[in-house]
Amino acid sequence: MFERVDGSVEICPFDGVNSCGVYVGFLTDMTCVTKKLNWRLVDGDSKIYAIPYRVLTLDEIREQCANYSGLIIVVREGALGGDILQYGNHGERWEVVGELGGYA
Numbered sequence: 001m002f003e004r005v006d007g008s009v010e011i012c013p014f015d016g017v018n019s020c021g022v023y024v025g026f027l028t029d030m031t032c033v034t035k036k037l038n039w040r041l042v043d044g045d046s047k048i049y050a051i052p053y054r055v056l057t058l059d060e061i062r063e064q065c066a067n068y069s070g071l072i073i074v075v076r077e078g079a080l081g082g083d084i085l086q087y088g089n090h091g092e093r094w095e096v097v098g099e100l101g102g103y104a
Contacts, residue, residue, distance in 0.1 A: 002095035005085055007059035009094075011074060013039060015053050018078040022061055024068035037064050058094050062087055079104040 011020055013034055022037060023030040039054035056064070058074065065072050072087040082100035087093070 002086075002090065002097055005058065005094040005096055007057060007062065007094055009058050010055045011058060011061065011076065012053055012055050013037075018076065018082075020074060020076045022065070023073040023075070024065050025070040027071070030070075030073065031068070033065065033068070037061065058085065058087070062094075075100070078102055 011022075012018065013020055013022075020034070021032055022034045023032050025031050037056060039056055040060075041052055042055050043052055061074065062072060071089055074085040076082045076085070077100050080102040082102060083096050084098035084100070085094055086097045087095075089095075089097075
């Protein structure tokens, strides 16, 4: 029903254009943990970013959220679109559970 997502997908909290939020808990009581995660600083020599940026893979996010109960939700949004990723509702896997229209 939902599209599975590889745990090696990299997530960037904010790169000047795109942003994301990481939430844990149950749908009636979610906590934003984006600023509590230990994001890795990556050199800006990649084809995607020209300046240093912070990043975690989905699996690294899952590992850092292991002490929380409930689901892990990652919301990624850019100018033209975005998606909502979820871990833990249909077993131990990441999946896309929604799409966003973007903020532009």
